[in-house]
Amino acid sequence: MDSRQWRSTIAAAQAGDRHALDQLVAGWLPLVYNIVGRALNGHADVDDVVQETMLRAVGNIGALRDPDSFRSWLVAIAMRQIRERARRRTSEPLAGDAADRAADFAELTVLRLQLEGQRREVAEAVRWLDDEDRQLLSLWWLEVAGELTRRELAAAVGISRQHAAVRVQRMKARLEVARGIIRALEGSCPELAAVTARWDGRPGSVWRKRLARHIRGCPVCAGAEKAVVPAERLLAGIALVPVPAGFALSLALGGKTSAAAVSVGWSAKVLGALTKPAVVVTAGATIAAGGAYVVTRTPQAPPAPQISPTAASTARPPAHTPPSLLPSPSTAAPTPSKTADLYGTVVDAVDNAPAANVPPGPLPHRPESGITSSGGPRTVMQHRGESVTLRGQGYVLVRWYIAPAHRPGNLVMPAWTGLKGKLFHVASGGGRRMDDPLVGSPGGYATGMGGPTIGYAVLPAGTQQMWQNEYFYLDGSVTLTLNEHGCDYGVTVFPSSWDAVDKDIRTGPAQGVIRYGMVRDNGKDTAPVPQYVTRATPADPATVPQRSRV
Template structure:
């Protein structure tokens, strides 16, 4: 007999196969992917914005980003949480853009559909379920954003882990936030009940009420209800919201809702609910190539480790890159391939001071390396002690905005995964800063199959993984260490990583990792179709490079940390 669990497992296998096929350039799979997940995005955005006219734009931007960055998704099982995180970022970005010219968000403007009303009508909600839907109008923007996810969690469309990842907080913190929203939702439910009632005193209180929910009237009405025997008298049992929402369906995407996914000035329209999605030639041109040809780049250093070593009395190095002997292999490495980007510079010969003086921890600053031959595997990765890493962001901290931060403590490896999107906002990059360091921090390896200045495709050497003429460019400051899609660090103590996003749009995900995971990543090279092998930077000693932008201080603005910062032992 086929069970619910069997059906769920079968659906999971289907979507994994669909996502993998779409990443490989299958048009039909991509059509199915967009049509299948559009309702989830529409419900999240619609409820978070309560049907504001910007819903269409935010949904479109979310799906456009998801399609454009699909090749960067390494694990198909994480697609849903990845897509939801993109949607939440677009919602927050929209809120920031509107801060300067704040409009009345408490009700939908003319021409927009109130999402609470859509929920009631399209799902035919009655009684207390209708009451919950209408109560959402009384919540503040931030509460509505979280409620848009919690509603879907209770309805069985999201997990708590996915909710926490989308908001960028730990599951414990998510539990606290959700509980607060539930309490405010219950207050709002009381307001809806009271306004539907016949309390004579409430009529006087609401004589000047325009009918548009806002925070001032919410507080005023809640105060009345608390002191009113009529409005506060619940003659029927009030069912908790989570019990009312269990198994509730997604609000159908409105008939006539269109999704335009366009690049380079060309667009294509997907009718809501349609199994077939049209695509512009620009989109198809990118998606008919394997996903590895579409993701941001990574590159390898011919089995060598590039560091610059100096004692505390020496001035900080700028761009010198010295190959050390710690990771040489028995087979002589091939000469590095020409750099794929003008920003990559050849490595000079080691200076006498660098080879004669003993390395002191904190005197080592990472430096620029050249793009190596992709077929050369890396040297051995030293195995440092691992007692475990704790992160204030949990197992997967997603940081998308300037000022977002995560503190890492313990002894072990950490993965920082990059996602740079210059096509959405081009400009220069200010990399994240490591601040408040206690103990030691090393930059031990780079992986992910691609370096950020690799060509977007094997045949197009003019377009780089960080951008192109069609999408815009992201530019690193002169002398900055070239970044890979996956950057690995070793923490022995505690340190805080803070996003300094300015100029180009970027985000980073931070995962506590293991030596085994690092080694597996850097050894996954061209034979497996990942693009390039990874790069080992760890020498096993104190001459392993420390990251750029690192300090033991905690500056008010982490973006002011010097690029070639020196870290006293």
């Protein structure tokens, strides 16, 4: 939502609108979860602190005078709960024992956001910070990622902006020291091996200082400081770590199992807080469903569809494409097949990409009332069987990460199942197709279809070559399931908008960008539908045939 819509939603929640309160809880739970999770680094108390934060926010929303200050007010509540938790446990450091840790948040950040290289290094360096620095970093991380402002950071900590700037600089200095330690530990310095011989492998301030002293005086370890990108540049625009479904369930049910939820419902504590005047929520609210995220646009009459030919050209496949990725003779040309009594076409053939310097045709603007995602604003799926359910009317981005360097082989494509309504494959973008070489990466390949030195990701015969970003338009509901088996890959699913799609596909060749995107949508119901989509709900989504039945 934009700021105007949030203000309206907050005002409605204060007036007792149950749906509006559901939207607030669903929309802001990921932010609170990331702040608390990173501040406590995944300690088992994360669940309790997040629950207390949301309960206090819901219970006191009627006292909020200025809807524009809702985010800073909510963040301040979260920080107070973190500090209160620290005061209650003064005899036990926040780092805690391994047995008292639900999940290492640094590792969770790396895995769920698929961070690599120096971004991964920054996430792992958080383990080496003291409690106070980690609390500040939990806010600063979101500031540089575009989720918070410096004013909100300072207000949450309870200091002036000038003081906040000083505190942030000191914290960043210690974060850079921790990054240097990580690089040094990955090296082969014999003196460092001797220094760490008695180290138990657990990061902490004492060992951070010892290792930092060694690195400053060691020519081998100090050499790792070269070509280091500042942390704020690495974190700019980075996603929030998605809220785990199991976590959201315990939040809503007070720790009860899903089986108990059927007969018992919400815990008395939660129900008591949510049934006060002006903050009533139904027992089937979004908070119990795992948290949904809605991208909403003001209803408007879309412009008349601009019908244009697909931006595909007759350009030949890239020269580096391995034989296993080229179309077979029987599928060498796109062969649309249309069922007269249903909508859409399914292209069951490899399609050629436009040349890098060919802008796409106009993208028809379809109506957008908003998409609700069961996985939040960014659903990261990396393992077979993970899924996300999308509902509403609007655009959806599926971003691909293929890693044949980890495990090459045949790809088992994701499947769209349980379709109700209509689903179109409207555009492809992200700057490159997945079989484009990435300049500057080892062997010319990074996340993509692979290469001769690492092996290839091989598509099923006749499958369209996917781009880094694939865009779809939904008017109804559908579930997307990851069927990873064979080649290593993952996808991230984002509710999006026409503006975002149009901007992406029109980003022309530039540094690090290989080509414009392409438009697939013709603005009519005869526009292409995704491959591997069905209205059925098979027990194993991997069995959905390529030639979709819609």
